[in-house]
Amino acid sequence: MNLLESWHFFSYDLGSLNVDEYLECDVKPVRLAILGLGTVGGGALKLLKENAAEIKRRTGREIEITHVGTRRPRPDLDLPASVKQSSDLMDIVRQPDVDVVVEVMGGIHPAYEVIQEAIKHGKQVVTANKALLAEYGNELFKLADDHHVQIAYEAAVAGGIPIIKVMREGLAANKIDWLAGIINGTGNFILTEMREKGRAFADVLKEAQELGYAEADPTFDVEGIDAAHKLTLLASIAFGIPLQFDKVFTEGISKITAQDVKYAEDLGFRIKHLGIARRAETGIELRVHPTLIPEDQLIANVNGVKNAVLVQANAVGPTLYYGAGAGAGPTASAVVADVVDIVRDISYTEDGAGTIPQLAFEALTDLPILPREEMTTGYYIRINAEDQTGVLADVTTILSRAGISIDAIMQQPRLKDLIPIVILTDPVKESKMDEALQQIQALPVIHGEIVRIRLESLDN
Amino acid sequence: MNLLESWHFFSYDLGSLNVDEYLECDVKPVRLAILGLGTVGGGALKLLKENAAEIKRRTGREIEITHVGTRRPRPDLDLPASVKQSSDLMDIVRQPDVDVVVEVMGGIHPAYEVIQEAIKHGKQVVTANKALLAEYGNELFKLADDHHVQIAYEAAVAGGIPIIKVMREGLAANKIDWLAGIINGTGNFILTEMREKGRAFADVLKEAQELGYAEADPTFDVEGIDAAHKLTLLASIAFGIPLQFDKVFTEGISKITAQDVKYAEDLGFRIKHLGIARRAETGIELRVHPTLIPEDQLIANVNGVKNAVLVQANAVGPTLYYGAGAGAGPTASAVVADVVDIVRDISYTEDGAGTIPQLAFEALTDLPILPREEMTTGYYIRINAEDQTGVLADVTTILSRAGISIDAIMQQPRLKDLIPIVILTDPVKESKMDEALQQIQALPVIHGEIVRIRLESLDN
Incomplete structure (x- = not known):
């Protein structure tokens, strides 16, 4: 047993100050509140327990769960008695024995309000909530910047892939x-x-x-x-x-x-x-x-x-x-990786807000987002045509006049009296393709709606 | 033009202190010495120039190259006159106008000595030198820890993959x-x-x-x-x-x-x-x-x-x-990513040494490394046998007695009077396989050396 462990072993509370805190600020545990005990929250609890030793080897610090937010108590989770369970999320995020709020409830409300409250109380935030961030992230990240805390969101995209x-x-x-x-x-x-x-x-x-x-x-x-x-x-x-x-x-x-x-x-x-x-x-x-x-x-x-x-x-x-990209283990892997980052940031930066801009850039720019008509992609087109001479000529002439290059063309065996024709095109502006397809659709030999699926070579 | 840019626009030198430095410590550039102007060094210079605006948007700070270490001057690189070129690497890493030393020379010596000197002078270090770190990393990382600096080495493994x-x-x-x-x-x-x-x-x-x-x-x-x-x-x-x-x-x-x-x-x-x-x-x-x-x-x-x-x-x-995994652009991508990390660390941590333990763990453990004989893998075995009855029985009996399960067996068409027999096995301890193959090799019907290639399913 090394010194650090022995300290912890003999630690006991001195009112609000425990012996660890008194002896050595670095061994003070980082305290989490986990809001939501569904798949992800349950997975995070399990992971923090299962890998506690490895995570402590990585960070040099204990991570302690002080609160869980849950609609009803969950005795089945076998949490230590020291973990306070409550359904009052707003109250949890105001508690002084919380350094990091882990929001894994999902849904916009009340997650939005709870995270705002957490930030205002100076808590670091970890969330897996892609819907919330995609729709209200600009406001939340600004609020976090104003309060010198971070919102970490590795779990919001592609699960366990960092x-x-x-x-x-x-x-x-x-x-x-x-x-x-x-x-x-x-x-x-x-x-x-x-x-x-x-x-x-x-x-x-x-x-x-x-x-x-x-x-x-x-x-x-x-x-x-x-x-x-x-x-x-x-x-x-x-x-x-x-x-x-x-x-x-x-x-x-x-x-x-x-x-x-x-x-x-x-x-x-x-x-x-x-x-x-x-x-x-x-x-x-x-x-x-x-x-x-x-x-x-x-x-x-x-x-x-x-x-x-x-x-x-x-x-x-x-x-x-x-x-x-999903599942208890992989999502918890991302949530807890964010917690580890924050533990390291709390240990080595002044405010624990880390060194990385929340949205990767110190200064965002307002580049225009193109409307669909202005986008450029290749196309897979499938039309069902009557078996008549000249159909291919008509179709390819329309495409050619619209400046659309054909990359491949394939006539399939007759299906229900119609000939499926498949055309692959080079990249073209969508508005041009809209026009060309409208003209092709109007040809009397074309039956049913034209199928259009975008195509990308992904090679440059 | 925002305030930051306008400050910079009007900046001018006041002896050793320029206006940026005087007005706002955050706009002080981070100063690099790049040692080695081969493929990687040249690539890093090019990248820092080409992506300067994007990198500044990410970090909020200028990166300035103050020194390059090179055996002979390189006028072809079109470096600004402010960049000092020298072949005296030990002298470069001692200069006060260097925050980060980027070692991209390769080779063990003099890289080892130069990095040691850089660390002793409190410089952060970025290196792509896998041979050096693999062979002398324990000493170097310890020295860096002792001097509260970091050695970043993203480029040392798998090039541009982070x-x-x-x-x-x-x-x-x-x-x-x-x-x-x-x-x-x-x-x-x-x-x-x-x-x-x-x-x-x-x-x-x-x-x-x-x-x-x-x-x-x-x-x-x-x-x-x-x-x-x-x-x-x-x-x-x-x-x-x-x-x-x-x-x-x-x-x-x-x-x-x-x-x-x-x-x-x-x-x-x-x-x-x-x-x-x-x-x-x-x-x-x-x-x-x-x-x-x-x-x-x-x-x-x-x-x-x-x-x-x-x-x-x-x-x-x-x-x-x-x-x-290699090439000027990808390797420079990793080198400069390390520089960006350090720029952020210098901006937001006390010593610029970052928040991550150099070898990922605060405390390393001394787990034993197994000798080859103790490793466990599947096997592809190819033997060339005379076309005689009983060969397969002999071979499979030897494997079975050694406790080696056969996963697949394939007899190939005769080649130069011999029958190639290919056997795939389940994972087995190498020492067992050594023994079994020695016995098989000794069979009089086996010609030439047995081919053994390891096999991994990579699925658990």
């Missing part, structure tokens, strides 16, 4: 060109099953719900809202721009058919639901949509519920970060 | 179980070419040398010494153990044949030159060797000169980090 740290610090020498991420595990599970087993969207969604991957209301996942929240955060720290969730163009995967998944594969592509943030000449593109990507790209081979983020930066080139 | 930051900080909540990395680009280029084109080792090595990927003396790369240097660093920050380069078991790729690459592929595996660090029951395994890995593992699809590190940790599970 992508926030990578972007804010690891790639700090770079100007980021673009990033593309599989940042919703449910959506990736569905698309993977559709491709590997030729199954239909609705069928796989039902299974995902039964497996607990998808919520009863799957809109957040499959319509891309969850991914748009995460993309909002990633874009802000990539380019140093304010959080602008309302400007993300978002398209879900619910209209993707097994047929298009198959055709894409025949052409050497996979369909992934990507969040893409790109620095274009006239502004920033923020978009979440199904995307054809070449099958030999590493990120095309990220399957099941796994997440990955591919970042293109001007010095390092492309780098990719892969891992579990 | 794997040091990920391991020291991003995964800090975890107990690391193992890691496996493709951490030498030259070796991966050679193995990729051998597989994709069926070429022989010597043939591809010659091309790699012509392309500039491999040195004239390729020993460091192909015999695994470079990878062992990097693995030494990764293992230390994964487990919190001292650097122990001399205990790494190292086997190169020069004996890998196109034949074995092909057989491995037939069985669903790829051969990669991996650095592996694993926490076993009785100690730590540190090993660099050619390894069969399942082709559906993401890391099996990391091709060409690219690097990747797969980390298995107890909370987050497997995560993977991929990118360029």
